[in-house]
Amino acid sequence: GEDVEQSLFLSVREGDSSVINCTYTDSSSTYLYWYKQEPGAGLQLLTYIFSNMDMKQDQRLTVLLNKKDKHLSLRIADTQTGDSAIYFCARGQDTGRRALTFGSGTRLQVQP
């Protein structure tokens, strides 16, 4: 997914907020998603946002979308050790098959 980019690694202390960033190039995407992947496991859908929204909050998760800059972020409040995982940003194809294009993932390490 060369048109979806993420930083590779983020380390935070338990209880702090984590902010994971993502940029994309295709402005036609209507749907943008965040997934979590733990070692050896499949992907867990965390949340999604439509391109006509600027922000979406879901419990400890806040998604911010800056359409002008094609920038998406995921903020995790009160980060816990169980949040340690790889987080993937994905954009949905706007028509047809609706396949997802993923970034390379951001590894979040939460230190006690």
Add this chain to the structure above:
Amino acid sequence: DTGVSQDPRHKITKRGQNVTFRCDPISEHNRLYWYRQTLGQGPEFLTYFQNEAQLEKSRLLSDRFSAERPKGSFSTLEIQRTEQGDSAMYLCASSSGQPTYEQYFGPGTRLTVT
């Protein structure tokens, strides 16, 4: 409903052998996707079914790969004459489509070709 399931979870095979993976989607989902994930990368799209029809295949899907979804329920992905470069995690996802098109993934099948 227990979500998307995949079988087997792990497969080790020798180069040149054929392998087949199975995916059981969430029961009411009519869309089914296969993705491949290599180490350190995000998943990449392989192919897509709507009901029993295979509507699109990625250029990643060489002639050695074939996928089916008989009766629009479970799906199989077969790789013939496996090569070491086929070693990856094969992920299946299903979706109900509108309005949000979100996809739910299975646990994956990890293939190792020796």
